Amino acid sequence: MTMLEICDLRKEYRTGRATLHALDGVSASLVAGRTLAVVGESGSGKSTLGSIVAGLETATSGTVTIDGTTVDRRAFRGPLRRRVQTVFQSPLQSLNAKFRVETTLAEPLRVLLRMSRSEASTRVDELLDAVHLPRELRHRRPAELSGGQQQRVAIARALAPDPDLVVLDEPTSGLDQSIRGHIVNLLRELQAERQLSYIFITHDIDVAQAIAHDVIVMQHGRIVEEGGREVLTAPTDPYTRRLLDAVPTLDPARRRRHLRLEALPAAAVPDTPVGAAINPPSAHPFDEETAP
Numbered sequence: 001m002t003m004l005e006i007c008d009l010r011k012e013y014r015t016g017r018a019t020l021h022a023l024d025g026v027s028a029s030l031v032a033g034r035t036l037a038v039v040g041e042s043g044s045g046k047s048t049l050g051s052i053v054a055g056l057e058t059a060t061s062g063t064v065t066i067d068g069t070t071v072d073r074r075a076f077r078g079p080l081r082r083r084v085q086t087v088f089q090s091p092l093q094s095l096n097a098k099f100r101v102e103t104t105l106a107e108p109l110r111v112l113l114r115m116s117r118s119e120a121s122t123r124v125d126e127l128l129d130a131v132h133l134p135r136e137l138r139h140r141r142p143a144e145l146s147g148g149q150q151q152r153v154a155i156a157r158a159l160a161p162d163p164d165l166v167v168l169d170e171p172t173s174g175l176d177q178s179i180r181g182h183i184v185n186l187l188r189e190l191q192a193e194r195q196l197s198y199i200f201i202t203h204d205i206d207v208a209q210a211i212a213h214d215v216i217v218m219q220h221g222r223i224v225e226e227g228g229r230e231v232l233t234a235p236t237d238p239y240t241r242r243l244l245d246a247v248p249t250l251d252p253a254r255r256r257r258h259l260r261l262e263a264l265p266a267a268a269v270p271d272t273p274v275g276a277a278i279n280p281p282s283a284h285p286f287d288e289e290t291a292p
């Protein structure tokens, strides 16, 4: 079922006398339980799109609906505040440096799910388990964690209020190559367990291939190509081809080992909806992959 509809979205910024079209008529949709990867060069409008969907910015015109509810500031004062969460490139954008992990994770539970202190405390352990972090880390502050651990805490924080849609804006870009694969695997595992829908913004084509079910390629605020993962292996648009050509050439098997991606059980891949232009689940690039 389509959960997200983006219709003719425009975002303009006035810069002096000029008008910059950060988004210039973007339309897209996302079926529940799937990942829409948004790729494109720097400045193409990816983050602007994610910020509007996440209710962090308002569009100049156009609409975004989530399960039929129009996304606007008012909607984000209601249930959408719980249902849509974000993960950013820098975990420190989501984590308060002064707070211990347990405070960071308990806050959305207390505020958005109205849990008691003891309920929230138990749930903090469950969230740490879900992102494969030792429970003892609950007593640490962000500075006492590695970059990968910080990003796992940021993901746990996004999961805390039990969202339906997570907007991930370059969540692996600040991490070492070896850690990226672990985070991608974690996100895929969480998606399968919780039927999460993702908007995954990235300039990293390998990561996009690893996580995407559907892809949009953006340039100058417009979609220049869209489709299933094959957009990233057999692009038809010259801009997408140039984007892919800019990626250092590694053969696909080496890329997968590079990212340390693990196979998920077949059932973990969301069902292919009827009529969706994407590869069947068995064609997922990592289904046949075993960890190196």
Ligand SMILES: Nc1ncnc2c1ncn2[C@@H]1O[C@H](COP(=O)(O)OP(=O)(O)OP(=O)(O)O)[C@@H](O)[C@H]1O
Pocket: 013, 014, 015, 020, 021, 022, 040, 041, 042, 043, 044, 045, 046, 047, 048, 049, 203
């Ligand atoms: N607050 C703002 N004021 C003016 N221009 C802005 C503002 N925010 C973004 N822009 C411009 O809008 C365009 C799209 O920016 P956006 O951050 O969405 O691109 P992006 O594809 O996410 O880039 P990157 O990968 O570098 O983050 C850029 O030209 C950017 O300079």
